[in-house]
Amino acid sequence: MKKHIVVLTGAGISAESGIKTFRDADGLWEGHDVMEVASPQGFKANPELVLDFYNQRRRQLNDVKPNQAHKDLADLEADCKVSIITQNVDDLHERAGSSNVLHLHGELRKIRSTENENDIKVWHDDIHLGDMCKKGYQLRPHIVWFGEAVPMIDNAVEICETADILLIIGTSMQVYPAASLMHYAPEQVPVFYIDPKPAMDSNQQITVISEKATDGMEQFLMHLDELY
Known part of the structure; x- marks a missing residue:
């Protein structure tokens, strides 16, 4: 599987x-x-x-066009099941070729x-x-504007509960309820966090990659090869 x-x-x-x-x-x-x-x-x-x-x-x-990080995520679908939960309202994930994208905050x-x-x-x-x-x-x-409910949050929680690997890219982890989603991943699931100004530190479970998205994805793919 x-x-x-x-x-x-x-x-x-x-x-x-x-x-x-x-x-x-x-x-x-x-x-x-x-x-x-x-x-x-x-x-x-x-x-x-x-x-x-x-x-x-x-x-x-x-x-604007999808960048290499968007494309790398789309390419992952060749070997893995990939579910993208985004706070972004653009359509760059879809245009890069990702087939399973949930927009928490709506779509332009x-x-x-x-x-x-x-x-x-x-x-x-x-x-x-x-x-x-x-x-x-x-x-x-x-x-979804400030003060409005986030209707897709329950769907996002259900997706996180089935993760084998959690990858976080380019988010401050400060906007709720999106920031709470990582806590719904199963215990001991490897977490990778790509951000040039990361809001958390590495530990036994979390690998922090302090890079912009495109460079960070390169490093993540190397980690993925080591895991599997």
Whole structure:
């Protein structure tokens, strides 16, 4: 039976493709206070600003490509079962060829009704004020904003519980509930953590690789050869 590698990814893996990390040093996201553009309150106060913000992020996907770390993860499927749980809202994992990707925080290329969170559609264009679902409610980005429930978290927990290896790439391990997922992996499962500024130290179970995603994946693949 193929070993099951569960991969938790964050902004760090997409940074090498040119997508900025969620918040830079001054606490802003692309120049905006996060709560202005990533909260229900922000959307209620200024829906046009929020729609424009995500329209720009969506357009940016046309100008970026998966990097080698994304491709390496996709290539792992030849020999292992690979489940990717990502905090990222881009589609770079899918474009690299990964076939099993769960987006915890939503997806830029999907929209949903403001009235029904389950009325979700694939969407590649801009969203404008006045764009409505079939029932006449405003459309919004299919993004989990601050203060909103994370509907896929239970699915993510179930996946982590079946891991043979846990690989964490490019996340600060500070955003909950995503940061709690590593604790659902079975006891004694090898954990590899790739990040240039790691939020944890190596121990008997955890191997920390203090590198950016592409270089870190090279080292992980060498560890994987040693394990199996």
